[in-house]
Amino acid sequence: MNSTVGDALRATAARYPNRPAFISDEQTITFQELDEKTDLIGAALLDMGLTPGDRAMFQLGTNIETVLVAHACHKAGIIPVCTIPQYREVEIGALGRKSGAKAHFVQADFSQFDLVEFALRMREENPAIEHIVVVRGKAPQGTTAFDTLLGRMPLSDARERLKAVNLGSRDVLTFQLSGGSTGLPKIIPRFHGEYLGHSAAFSHCYKISSDSRIIWSLPIIHNAGQLYALMPPVVLGLTSVLMPKVDIERMLQLIEEHKVTHGLSIGPIAPQLIAYKNIRQHNISSLQLFVTMSRSGKLEEHLGIPCSNLFGITEGLLMGCAPDEPEFARHHTQGASGCPFDEVRVLDPESEKPIEPGTMGELCFRGPSSLLAYYGDDEATAKSLTSDGFFRTGDMVIEHVVDGKSYFAFQGRLRDNINRGGEKIGCEEVEGFISRHPSVSDAKLVAMPDPFYGEKACAYLILHEGYDAPSVKSLAEFLTGQGLAKFKCPERIEIVDSYPVTRVGKVDKVAMRKDIADKLAAEQTANDGVQSD
Structure with a gap:
């Protein structure tokens, strides 16, 4: 079947027009509304000058506007490059150039960091980016406000415009990013047909049906977010409940309010749920x-x-x-x-x-x-x-x-990387940036266990003679000043004179991971002893 994500959305909207497709604390959108608005936005993006096959970087959070932009691009044949809002100059600069991105979608209210100003700066460095679209905020001169895309033309004209877009199941749907062990993420083309099939297969695995309701509180533009929360409504006609951030108490309230049947998560959610003591105050009997x-x-x-x-x-x-x-x-x-x-x-x-x-x-x-x-x-x-x-x-x-x-x-x-709550950190990349610090002679980054994120980064540093060790905070300021994403910065520093080595003379990171795990365990035991006294 030569079906696309746009085809699937149109078919599901015809089958369940008034059923909620996505629910957030801010708004609910039905399948009919989703179909109509993504037609309007997709045609507007083409009217702006983008063409099928063009790439667009996404720095957007988990909200219904992101859903609209993503599915509009899917219909128009514009390929999202699935960057995340936490990426900075290093990642956005390289990925923008490598992907050949012509557009950059940014969310103005994602955090205190000014993503709009950042996008404008990045366009100066990469003139191939012709369009900056600002979501959930004021669009300065030289950018386009997301809200204006909905009123650019009548719905009938938008649908005629999109009919001219020739897409099939083997066309690229999105550029996902790998969690590679070294350097910047690699770009992975994912296709319309295989994403639809993949989402249907995992739904079958978990016994998810058209009557199910899913909750998701992590980045929706990630591969996991798209397969677990963005695609199932389109494929099956179910409802996804979206949260902009992890908030355990609110998650449990939403499960109760919306009769959520399936909780899907990666990263720190399970440890935080386990630590939440008031679980019996919530009726989560709908969960399967x-x-x-x-x-x-x-x-x-x-x-x-x-x-x-x-x-x-x-x-x-x-x-x-x-x-x-x-x-x-x-x-x-x-x-x-x-x-x-x-x-x-x-x-x-x-x-x-x-x-x-x-x-x-x-x-x-x-x-x-x-x-x-x-x-x-x-x-x-x-x-x-x-x-x-x-x-x-x-x-x-x-x-x-x-x-x-x-x-x-x-x-x-087997490879040298750290999984911090689902975000991959390539150790060699970060080690290279740390080694630029004036105090640091050499740096090695290893994973240390963490009860919430699973793993965090610990830096083992050898210092230049006569130099003081940087603090975790000052090193993070140095690294982000170099354009590195904040989540990649080490959250503990160990100062050593040399690194352990294997019998063949290679740096023994297994021994270093064991060393920091043992230190953390000893510290926890000591803290437990103090508290019991």
Whole structure:
């Protein structure tokens, strides 16, 4: 079927015109309204001078305006480059140039940081950006206000304009970004047909139907946000409840108010839910499943509803468990793919030799949604694929066979990166920036455990003789001053004279990760002792 996301939205709007598609604290939009407004905005973007195939960077939060802009671009054939509002000069400059972006969407009220002024500065450095569209705020001279796009032409004219856009299931829908271990994120083209199919497959895995309601409080423009919250309404006709930020008490209120059936999350949500003591004050009986990256057993015990772990990678694999699958699979693995056409293998990381179930190896996969190629990066593509087209994730897993079905338990990463609440930090990139600091002779960045984010960054520094160590705050100011995104800055510093090395003389980051984990555990034990006294 040669269907696009725009086709799917039009069909769902015809089937459920008055059903809420997206709900936020600010507004509710029905499928008919969503279809009409995205037609108006999509045609207006073309009228401004953008053309199908043009790229547009997105620095927008989780709100209904972002939904409208994204689906308008999908209809017009404009390709969102899924940057995030936290990116700064380093990331936006490089990604804008590499993607060839001609437009930049920014949210004026996202935070205290002035994204509008930032976009204007970035356009001076990259004149290929012809249009800046300001969402949720005042548009200064030289930019376009989002609200004006809705009134640019009558709906009938907008629909005629969009009829001329020739798109199919194999056309690029969006440019997603990898969480690569080194340097800047790589660009991953994702396609109309495979995103529709991928969203339908994971929904089937979690027993999500047209009558379900999903809640989402993390970035919606991420791969996870689009597959878990943006696409299911279009594909199935269900309702997504959107939150602009993680707020556990408000989340529970919304679950009760809107009879949410499925909570989908990555990052810090599960630990914060577990820490929330007033859970019994909320009626969350509508929930059929809550899915998280880890600790699902503890979360299930706390919430009293089925919970399962998940796994997702932007290169194209989603794994999880249905609420009625075995407890071991839900709590002690990251599940299995919901797509019957996905092939998952565990390979020796140094070869293409399969690893037996029960033994740790590298998770590899291929299927309808798996990476075909990184955009403009043949070398990275070649390194990432096996000779028969399986994508090498760099994630180490153990395959467990339960009742004849394979489930995969995450053990750690082969590559050198940090997963801070779902945001990937490439260690080599940050180390390069830290090493520019006048006090620093050398820097190594490692993951340290964190109860809320899962991992945070710890910097091990060797200082120049006679120089004082920077504080965490001053180092962050230095790094953001260099244009690095704030979430990539280390949140602890350890000063050392040398680094541990392996038997072959390489820096032993495994030992460094163990060192900081042991220090944090000892500090926690000491704090617990003081509190008990």
